[in-house]
Amino acid sequence: MIRRARAAATLTDAGPALIAGLAALAFGILVVMAVLFFPDLHRLTRSALLSGGISVIAMFVPIALVAGLVVLVLRASRNRQLRRAVSILWDVITFWPRATHPLTPPSYGGRTVWDLRTRMDALVHDPQPTRVVLIAHSQGTVIAAATLMQCTRADEHYPLLTFGAPLRRLYARNFPAYFGASAMDELRARLARPEPRWINLWALTDPIGSWVFDPGPVFVQExxxxxxxxxxxxxxCRILDVGQRDPQHGDYAVDPEGAVCGHSGFWDRAEYTMAVEVLQTIVVDEDVDSNAIAAPVDQTM
Known part of the structure; x- marks a missing residue:
């Protein structure tokens, strides 16, 4: 089970190469067709059969695309996994300014980043201030990173916990101008002043998130x-794909019946609670109940 999950997770890394291969194949076919048919282009234009076929294709391709979109929406409404995949793709596309996706609603990125920064600032500077630890999962890690890149004031020191983070695997690779190595190094340096306050949990069975700077060894409680x-x-900090049985009471063996971490299994792991407690000690001196940031129990997607 773990082996299959790891193999499925690696498909994300092979995706760009596969797309590039298909694009190269399509380009090669176009070149071959141009070489073969360009000398007789005047004959092609006089061919009623060919021109009629092109007209039929030009008419039915848009219809097929619309029909495919309708089928996708209907299937997504009944299939939670498909709905989740479509939602992830939608989140990635609509995060960027509308110039990059003119047929979709306005970008939520700018508003979300501003709202998050304003909210954290209000909590910290309230008459009864709240100590803030920023915790982000999946696309939320992108929003958190973009927000903290804007936090340049001396009093904006927020510890950060990320997991299931596509920062390096998807965003640094596809949007290097905004989330490339230099941007991540700058964010890391900013979160290291006056002391380090960023932890990123990741697992080999996660098909979306991964390490950001260095895979490193796996963390095992012993x-x-x-x-x-x-x-x-x-x-x-890489965690085991399946949790340990009961390390709090001395049973450090891996639970053979435990759930595979994947992309959404971090909430239930002991390492998540431990990481929260570590970051909480940076902003508070006394013990704090970490149940205040427990995982959501009602997911609609």
Whole structure:
């Protein structure tokens, strides 16, 4: 089961190469057709059969695209996994300015980043201030990173916990001008002043998220093992694909019946709670109940 999940997760990395291969194949076919038919182009234009076929194709392709879109919407309404995949793609596309996707609604990126920064600032500067730890998953890690890139004031020091983060795997590769290595290094340096305060959890079975800077060794809870605080120095912390049985009571064996982490299994893992507690110690001195940031239990997607 874990092997299949890991194999499926690696397909994300093979996607760009596959798309590039298909594009190269299509371009090659066009070149061959141009070489073969260009000398006799005047004959092609006089061919009633060919011109009629082109007209039929030109008429039915838009109809097929619309019909395919309708079928996709209907299937997504009945299939949770398909609906989730469509939602992820929609989130990625509509995050960017409308110039990059003119046929969709206005971008939510600018408004969301501004609202998040304003909300955190209001919590910190309230007459009864709240200490903030920013926790983000999946597309939320992109929003969190974009927000913290704007937090340049001396009093904007927010610890960050990310998991299922597509920052390197998808965004740095496809949008290097905004989320490339230099941007991530700058964000890391900013979150290291006055002390490191960023932890990124990732797993090999996650098809979307991954490490950001360095894959590093896997974190395993054991009596003589390292504490999760070590992730503050490296940012990235790989967790086991399946959780351990009961490390709090000395049972450090991997649970053979445990759920595979995947992309959405971080909420239920002990490493998630441990990471929250580590980051909370940066902003508060006393013990804080981490249940205040428990995972959502009602997901509509």
């Amino acid at each position: 009596p003589s093992g390292p504490d999760l605080r070590m992730a503050l120095a490296t940012v990235d």
